Amino acid sequence: MQSRIQVQTTDFDLNQEYQRLRENPACGAVVTFTGLVRELAQGNLTGMTLEHYPGMTETALADICRQAEARWELGAVTVIHRVGSLGLNDQIVFVGVAAAHRQAAFMAAEFIMDYLKTRAPFWKQEQTTTGSYWVDAKAKDQAAAARWQTPGEGG
Amino acid sequence: MLTVKLFAALRERLDCASLTVDATGISRVSELKQALAARSPKWQHELSQNDVLCAVNQQLAAADMPLQAGDEVAFFPPVTGG
Numbered sequence: 621m622q623s624r625i626q627v628q629t630t631d632f633d634l635n636q637e638y639q640r641l642r643e644n645p646a647c648g649a650v651v652t653f654t655g656l657v658r659e660l661a662q663g664n665l666t667g668m669t670l671e672h673y674p675g676m677t678e679t680a681l682a683d684i685c686r687q688a689e690a691r692w693e694l695g696a697v698t699v700i701h702r703v704g705s706l707g708l709n710d711q712i713v714f715v716g717v718a719a720a721h722r723q724a725a726f727m728a729a730e731f732i733m734d735y736l737k738t739r740a741p742f743w744k745q746e747q748t749t750t751g752s753y754w755v756d757a758k759a760k761d762q763a764a765a766a767r768w769q770t771p772g773e774g775g
Numbered sequence: 776m777l778t779v780k781l782f783a784a785l786r787e788r789l790d791c792a793s794l795t796v797d798a799t800g801i802s803r804v805s806e807l808k809q810a811l812a813a814r815s816p817k818w819q820h821e822l823s824q825n826d827v828l829c830a831v832n833q834q835l836a837a838a839d840m841p842l843q844a845g846d847e848v849a850f851f852p853p854v855t856g857g
Contacts, residue, residue, distance in 0.1 A: 655857055670856065671783050673849060676833035701856060713857050733857060739835065741849075742856025743783035754784040757826070757853030 623685040623697040627677050629704040637698055637716055647695035647718040651725040653733055655713040657706050664749040670703045670712070673741035677701070680740045688717075688732050692724035699732060701742060731768050738765040776844060777807060782851035788821055798844040804829050805838040807848055826853050 624640070626632075634654060641650045657668050685697045700714040715732050719725040744755040776795045786792050801807050812819040821827070830849045831840050842848065 672856070673780070673782055673830070673833070673851070676830055676849070679833050680835075737857040738854065740856050741782065741830070741851060741854050743852065744855045745783070754787075754852070755855040757855055761857075 621689045621694050621696065623682070623689070624699070625678055625681045625685065626698075626700040627672060627674075627681070627703060628700065629702060631702070631711055632700045632714055634711075634714070637700070637714055641696050641698060641716045641718040644695040644718055646720060648720055649722040649725040650716065650718045651722070651729045652714065652716040653729050654711055655733075657708055657710045657712060659708060660746065660748065662748070665708055665746060666749060667708070667747040668706045668710075668712075669745045669747065669752075670701075670706065671743045671745070672701075672703045676741050681736065684732055684735045684739065687735065688728045691731065692719065692728045694719045694724060694728055697728070697732070699736070701736070701740070703742070734761070734765040734768060737761045777801065777842060778847045779807070779811065780847065780849040782849065784852050785821060785827065785850055789818060798842070798846075801842055803838070803842060804831065804836055804840045804848065807842060808838070808850075822850065827851070828853060 638650060638652060659665050681699050695718040698716040702712055706712060715729050717725045717728045738761055746753050746755060777798045778795055780793050781789060781791055796810060801810055808822050812822050828851050829836050832847055
């Protein structure tokens with residue numbers, strides 16, 4: 621399987637990533653997910669900063685892709701995560717999976733996002749009109765990742 | 776020596792991104808935590824939080840993970856990417 625992992629400050633182009641994923645003629649399905657900087661309930665977000673752990677980030681993402689590959693038959697996987705300063709509605713993360721059939725592509729994309737959110741060393745800090753705040757981890761993200769664990773498998 | 780790295784809110788609250796610690800007498804992550812906690816009540820408080828995660832040589836690790844001189848050990852809050 622071909623996997624492409626990018627951690628970058630610059631934006632990414634959805635179509636370019638999609639075209640790359642559809643190159644493999646054995647793949648009949650491409651599923652892509654894009655995460656964006658969302659406005660807060662209070663409506664006062666002015667920006668976001670994404671910190672990461674250089675070195676470990678890439679290793680953690682590669683490990684998550686390997687785990688996906690071990691669970692489903694995949695043709696290609698792309699994971700792109702931006703770091704640094706982002707603005708409202710900016711693209712943060714891209715996950716794209718190409719597979720022979722749609723079920724594997726859908727499930728692998730969801731698995732990769734669930735594991736990325738709980739295992740890859742990224743931290744979001746929101747800038748608002750009242751100050752800067754580190755985002756708290758959410759229990760529902762832990763629960764989403766836990767769905768994929770088989771009995772006896774560690775966190 | 777052990778290299779210790781801190782990230783995100785933990786780095787800010789302790790005003791420290793990186794430091795080195797003498798590895799003598801430290802054989803596990805839990806012992807390194809104790810040595811760091813002895814630096815000040817603030818370190819003690821921050822590192823005793825249940826949700827603090829640890830990575831040894833850039834792999835997530837549990838408190839009983841063995842350490843040896845030259846290891847890079849990171850402590851950080853729960854991750855919030857994606």
